Amino acid sequence: MRAFVSIVRVTTRQVVGGRRWIVLSLLALLPPVVMWFSSLTLTPSASIDRYNDAPLPTLLLLVVPIVTLVVGSGALGDERRDGTLSFLLVRPVRRATIVSAKLAAAFLAAAAIAGMGGALASFVLALRADTWVTFAPTLTAVLVGTAAYTAVFMILGHLTSRAVLIGLVYVFVWESGISFAAPALANVSISRLGLSAYVGLLPESTPGFGALTEVLGVLEPGAGGAVAKAAGITLVCVLIGAFLLQRLDATSE
Numbered sequence: 001m002r003a004f005v006s007i008v009r010v011t012t013r014q015v016v017g018g019r020r021w022i023v024l025s026l027l028a029l030l031p032p033v034v035m036w037f038s039s040l041t042l043t044p045s046a047s048i049d050r051y052n053d054a055p056l057p058t059l060l061l062l063v064v065p066i067v068t069l070v071v072g073s074g075a076l077g078d079e080r081r082d083g084t085l086s087f088l089l090v091r092p093v094r095r096a097t098i099v100s101a102k103l104a105a106a107f108l109a110a111a112a113i114a115g116m117g118g119a120l121a122s123f124v125l126a127l128r129a130d131t132w133v134t135f136a137p138t139l140t141a142v143l144v145g146t147a148a149y150t151a152v153f154m155i156l157g158h159l160t161s162r163a164v165l166i167g168l169v170y171v172f173v174w175e176s177g178i179s180f181a182a183p184a185l186a187n188v189s190i191s192r193l194g195l196s197a198y199v200g201l202l203p204e205s206t207p208g209f210g211a212l213t214e215v216l217g218v219l220e221p222g223a224g225g226a227v228a229k230a231a232g233i234t235l236v237c238v239l240i241g242a243f244l245l246q247r248l249d250a251t252s253e
Contacts, residue, residue: 003093007101008108014078015071016109024067028117031055031063035124044129045207051134052208055121056198059138060145060191061176063117068110068149069167073157075106075150076241081161089248099241103154103234111146118142137201140223145194148230151237152190158244183217190233192219197226 016024035055039047076099079085088098122135157163179189186192192215199212199221213221 003091004097004101004104007088007093007098008105011075011102011105012109015074015106016113020070021109021113024070024113025116027066028063028113029120031059031117032120032124034058035121035128039124039128042128044131047125047128048131048133049207051121051125052206052212055125056134056138056195059114059118059121060141060194060198061171064110064114064142064145064194065149065167065171065175065191067114068106068146069153069164069171071110071113072106072150072153073163073167075102075154075157077154077157077161077163080158085248089245094242095245096238096242098245099154099238103151103238103241106154107147107150110150111143114146115139115142133203133206137198137223140201140227141194141198144197144223144226144230145190148190148193148233151234155237155240155244158241180215186217186219189219192216193226193229196221197223200224200226 032055035051038054039050042050076085079088089095118138118141119135122132122138125134126132153163153167156167160166175189175191179185179192195212196216196219199209199216200223202209202212
């Protein structure tokens with residue numbers, strides 16, 4: 001347990017060290033800023049609809065993916081490319097523990113930054129419409145999306161030095177384009193996994209609820225199912241990461 005905590009602490013400083021956390025935090029402020037200026041003259045009902053139409057997609061399709069890409073891809077990848085991963089591997093720590101600790105650190109850092117943006121966007125909506133109806137669903141969607149994205153990008157960052165470029169192509173071409181053009185591909189879209197958690201916790205009487213269910217395509221809304229799928233993705237990535245580290249052990253012998 002002590003090794004796990006130590007790795008989490010050191011990795012957290014690595015993935016959001018320097019000015020990186022400032023840049024990512026500024027990005028996370030985009031949804032509340034969009035919400036503030038886009039709802040200045042709207043009624044409470046229209047403000048809720050606008051939240052679901054602009055700040056929420058900005059959060060789930062832009063902020064969460066980019067924050068997790070930057071943080072997650074560096075959790076293992078930075079150490080491997082800097083040549084410091086070998087110092088960690090010589091310690092008597094299970095490989096799955098190392099990967100789990102790295103993932104936990106990246107997840108906590110990314111969730112804190114992206115969650116701040118989601119919380120502030122819901123706060124702005126509360127000022128406009130006097131309702132916190134989106135607060136818990138938004139944070140749940142952020143946590144689900146962050147967990148799945150971070151796990152996938154952590155493995156990608158370990159495998160290639162071009163993880164950020166590949167991740168950006170995935171986010172802007174696949175997530176924001178192809179998967180929305182073909183509703184049948186919703187099941188392999190991480191952003192819509194977070195959206196399904198959001199819709200699952202949102203009252204059906206909420207303005208814009210019907211439009212959100214259409215965006216889900218073939219994916220059924222439900223927070224429980226979304227959390228289970230995100231947990232499954234996380235577990236698979238931890239196992240893959242442990243296997244990759246074991247291969248490094250074998251090749252270094």
